[in-house]
Amino acid sequence: MAHLIDDDPRIIEFDVRTDEMLVNMGPQHPSTHGVLRLVLRTDGEIVSETEPHIGYLHRCAEKIGENVSPRQWIPYTDRLDYLAAMNMNLGWALTVEKLMRHEVSEKARHLRVLIAELNRIASHLVGMGAYGLDLGTFSPFLYAFREREKILDLFEEACGARLTYSYLTVGGATADLPSGWLQKCEAFLDQFEPVIKEYHALLTTNAIFVKRTAGIGLLSREMAIDYGCSGPVLRGSGVDQDMRRDGESIYTGMYDGYAFEVAVQKDGRYPRDHTYPTVPSEAILGDCWHRFFVRMLEVVQSMDLVRQAIDRYAACREPLGEPLKLSEKLPIGDAYLETEAPKGQMGFYVVGNGTSIPWRVRARSSSFSNLSVTHALCRGCLIADVPAIVGSLDIVMGEIDR
Amino acid sequence: MADFLIGLGLPGWLAWTVAALVAAVLILNVIAGGALAFIWAERKIAARIQDRLGPTRTGGRFGWLQSLADGIKLLAKEDLMPEGADGLLFRLAPYVSFCASFCAFIALPFAFDVVGQRLNVGVFFVVAVLGLEVFGVILAGYASASKWSLFGAMREAAQVVSYEVPLGMCVVVPVMLAGTMDLVTIAEKQAGWFTNWYLFHDPFTFVVFWVYVTCAVASVNRAPFDLAEAESELVAGFHTEYSGLRWSFFFMAEYGSMFLVSALAAVLFMGGWNGPVPVATILGLSEGTGDTAAYLVRLIGLANLIGKATLGVLAMMWIRWTLPRLRIDQVMTTCLKYCTPIAAVMFAGAMLWQLFLPAGLLPGWRRPPGEVREGWLEGPGGSAVGHGVPVSGIGPASRDVLATRSPR
Numbered sequence: 032m033a034h035l036i037d038d039d040p041r042i043i044e045f046d047v048r049t050d051e052m053l054v055n056m057g058p059q060h061p062s063t064h065g066v067l068r069l070v071l072r073t074d075g076e077i078v079s080e081t082e083p084h085i086g087y088l089h090r091c092a093e094k095i096g097e098n099v100s101p102r103q104w105i106p107y108t109d110r111l112d113y114l115a116a117m118n119m120n121l122g123w124a125l126t127v128e129k130l131m132r133h134e135v136s137e138k139a140r141h142l143r144v145l146i147a148e149l150n151r152i153a154s155h156l157v158g159m160g161a162y163g164l165d166l167g168t169f170s171p172f173l174y175a176f177r178e179r180e181k182i183l184d185l186f187e188e189a190c191g192a193r194l195t196y197s198y199l200t201v202g203g204a205t206a207d208l209p210s211g212w213l214q215k216c217e218a219f220l221d222q223f224e225p226v227i228k229e230y231h232a233l234l235t236t237n238a239i240f241v242k243r244t245a246g247i248g249l250l251s252r253e254m255a256i257d258y259g260c261s262g263p264v265l266r267g268s269g270v271d272q273d274m275r276r277d278g279e280s281i282y283t284g285m286y287d288g289y290a291f292e293v294a295v296q297k298d299g300r301y302p303r304d305h306t307y308p309t310v311p312s313e314a315i316l317g318d319c320w321h322r323f324f325v326r327m328l329e330v331v332q333s334m335d336l337v338r339q340a341i342d343r344y345a346a347c348r349e350p351l352g353e354p355l356k357l358s359e360k361l362p363i364g365d366a367y368l369e370t371e372a373p374k375g376q377m378g379f380y381v382v383g384n385g386t387s388i389p390w391r392v393r394a395r396s397s398s399f400s401n402l403s404v405t406h407a408l409c410r411g412c413l414i415a416d417v418p419a420i421v422g423s424l425d426i427v428m429g430e431i432d433r
Numbered sequence: 434m435a436d437f438l439i440g441l442g443l444p445g446w447l448a449w450t451v452a453a454l455v456a457a458v459l460i461l462n463v464i465a466g467g468a469l470a471f472i473w474a475e476r477k478i479a480a481r482i483q484d485r486l487g488p489t490r491t492g493g494r495f496g497w498l499q500s501l502a503d504g505i506k507l508l509a510k511e512d513l514m515p516e517g518a519d520g521l522l523f524r525l526a527p528y529v530s531f532c533a534s535f536c537a538f539i540a541l542p543f544a545f546d547v548v549g550q551r552l553n554v555g556v557f558f559v560v561a562v563l564g565l566e567v568f569g570v571i572l573a574g575y576a577s578a579s580k581w582s583l584f585g586a587m588r589e590a591a592q593v594v595s596y597e598v599p600l601g602m603c604v605v606v607p608v609m610l611a612g613t614m615d616l617v618t619i620a621e622k623q624a625g626w627f628t629n630w631y632l633f634h635d636p637f638t639f640v641v642f643w644v645y646v647t648c649a650v651a652s653v654n655r656a657p658f659d660l661a662e663a664e665s666e667l668v669a670g671f672h673t674e675y676s677g678l679r680w681s682f683f684f685m686a687e688y689g690s691m692f693l694v695s696a697l698a699a700v701l702f703m704g705g706w707n708g709p710v711p712v713a714t715i716l717g718l719s720e721g722t723g724d725t726a727a728y729l730v731r732l733i734g735l736a737n738l739i740g741k742a743t744l745g746v747l748a749m750m751w752i753r754w755t756l757p758r759l760r761i762d763q764v765m766t767t768c769l770k771y772c773t774p775i776a777a778v779m780f781a782g783a784m785l786w787q788l789f790l791p792a793g794l795l796p797g798w799r800r801p802p803g804e805v806r807e808g809w810l811e812g813p814g815g816s817a818v819g820h821g822v823p824v825s826g827i828g829p830a831s832r833d834v835l836a837t838r839s840p841r
Contacts (some may be wrong), residue, residue, distance in 0.1 A: 054580050061664050061668060062665035062666065076584075076588075163757065164665060165665050166665070167656065167663060167664075167665055167757050167758025168656075168754075168756060168758070169483065169754060174483070174484065233755070234757075237756070239756055240757050242759070242760075243757060243758075413761065414666055414667075415660075415666050415758075415760040415761060417666070418665050
């Protein structure tokens with residue numbers, strides 16, 4: 032009898048079992064945007080489980096913040112989201128100003144809008160280029176960096192640094208813009224506007240790009256809210272929320288009088304005040320394509336805001352005002368403020384105890400919440416989709432690990 | 434050459450060995466030299482596409498010595514092998530890949546009579562041997578003891594094996610038109626102006642050419658089909674664990690194969706060494722007018738073929754630096770749902786065209802129909818064997834069948 036079972040081809044066939052394989056994607060991997068480690072459980076090409084491991088870039092930034100004065104912590108905020116350091120500076124500065132009930136001059140307000148929106152463009156350019164890299168095309172990345180480089184040149188002229196600016200600070204900015212800077216900025220915007228069409232041709236409307244992103248990594252509206260997603264990830268799922276419009280008054284007051292429309296799909300349509308490409312029929316609201324597209328729309332939106340800010344800043348005759356002194360005492364009390372950083376809602380929390388050193392400092396990062404959906408989005412996808420999904424979340428590890 | 438050596442008094446076996454060695458060394462240099470040139474070209478082209486300069490200093494100007502400098506660096510690098518690797522297979526894999534790429538060159542005619550070994554089944558040989566390259570990749574992936582390498586190898590296996598099917602069907606179309614598998618004869622039959630190229634023979638061959646291009650890019654693992662080494666997913670795919678000279682052998686094999694499939698496209702569809710304009714004929718040069726003339730004709734042919742193949746390689750580079758990568762299921766869909774059926778339909782179409790419109794749509798535009806049909810009945814080796822010598826099996830009887838079926 033035994034030999035009959037051994038010879039039965041069906042039994043031999045059913046005896047062949049495929050095993051699941053655990054694969055480490057990262058922390059040293061070309062497509063994990065820094066030092067993210069994803070543990071994939073794969074069955075062939077299909078990923079059944081994705082578990083993000085974080086902590087490889089932890090630098091105790093928050094604890095350091097409890098040992099230095101708020102202005103001294105500004106350089107540490109640079110290193111949170113190092114691709115949008117200006118926005119990090121701004122978030123922290125506004126939080127401390129909220130605690131101290133300090134109001135900056137009109138000129139500083141417009142300068143902040145100008146600089147923050149310019150950095151949003153730079154950050155989204157990296158997000159866009161790196162996403163192309165994740166999908167296996169190298170050239171858009173360099174096209175994006177070519178333009179980002181010009182923004183960095185502008186920043187360098189304004190504050191001397193190209194990555195970690197420490198420019199916007201508590202009470203205003205460290206210095207006023209040099210003369211002739213606004214003209215250069217306008218020249219850049221004029222030159223940059225047609226380049227966006229190139230990006231759309233290379234990525235947004237590219238057939239292979241659409242095939243790789245449309246319908247992949249679907250994040251429903253409810254899920255996006257449940258997981259606490261924010262920024263383009265949230266708006267890519269069709270949730271109409273932008274802290275620049277819906278935030279606290281100390282932040283939204285900065286954008287008082289600025290005209291902008293939140294980049295989100297409403298009633299099946301995106302705000303179309305520019306020549307955007309149309310949404311491909313394969314794309315479903317909440318997929319990788321929409322998250323990417325929202326970012327592209329925000330680039331145009333930010334350009335518009337920068338133009339408005341240039342006019343307003345140039346119209347201001349009063350001086351910029353001095354930033355707060357390092358030894359300035361913080362009042363007893365606490366303050367929490369969320370701002371709209373390029374990656375999402377960046378929250379800072381500060382507790383003052385009457386000295387110049389805060390008693391407690393805490394940062395709430397948008398990338399952290401955005402990354403938490405990875406596990407849900409990557410269930411049952413292919414290995415090639417993992418970089419496509421994680422890339423579309425546009426995370427920065429400096430901000431997650433702090 | 435062997436005959437010449439025998440004439441000098443060498444024994445036959447020695448003469449043939451020497452001749453074979455000389456041919457092998459020449460081909461090896463074509464691959465190695467070609468790879469150096471193409472790697473440099475790819476660096477410069479990629480740089481220009483991406484708004485960069487690329488190498489500028491090595492070798493004085495244009496960085497033209499960059500590939501050589503890279504080669505020296507690779508030679509000097511430590512040859513690492515992962516701890517759990519299967520030593521023998523790990524060492525063997527790059528050479529298997531390279532040998533496959535190299536062997537296929539043997540049957541590739543560079544110009545009339547400039548061919549390593551003229552084979553009457555040249556097309557078959559080239560396609561078959563090129564398909565062996567996948568073994569090297571699978572070995573590398575299996576023996577590396579790395580999960581990423583294994584993924585790369587499995588992808589390569591699935592992809593290359595699938596794309597062999599439409600590739601084979603595309604290749605069969607020119608074979609059918611020429612009536613022979615001999616690459617030299619196929620190229621010879623497209624002599625004259627570029628209108629004689631099989632690319633412009635009929636609408637079906639034109640479409641089949643583009644299917645061939647797609648399949649060729651996929652079968653040599655270039656973007657957007659470079660899944661086996663997809664760096665954003667699989668680190669470096671099958672060659673993740675390779676370093677130094679072994680890695681460079683994979684690299685050379687890749688560039689060798691790129692050149693080979695481009696040259697094959699040139700021979701099968703674009704007249705081989707016959708340029709778009711028959712320069713040699715216009716100048717009155719031919720094989721018969723003397724030694725110098727014969728050399729010149731071959732030189733022109735050589736330049737033609739290498740030029741066409743280089744154009745193909747440059748086009749592949751252009752594609753690579755422009756397009757994103759497809760996903761594995763999309764690659765398979767492209768092959769099984771699009772390339773294979775299209776190639777099959779085009780094959781059938783070309784067959785019917787050959788049967789009913791052998792002279793083309795415009796009378797007098799192409800050579801007389803009788804000569805075209807002659808191709809069907811030639812023996813292996815084509816014209817070299819001799820015109821009108823029927824193969825046993827389809828002898829004069831089948832010639833009559835074809836004649837009666839002719840729509841004349």
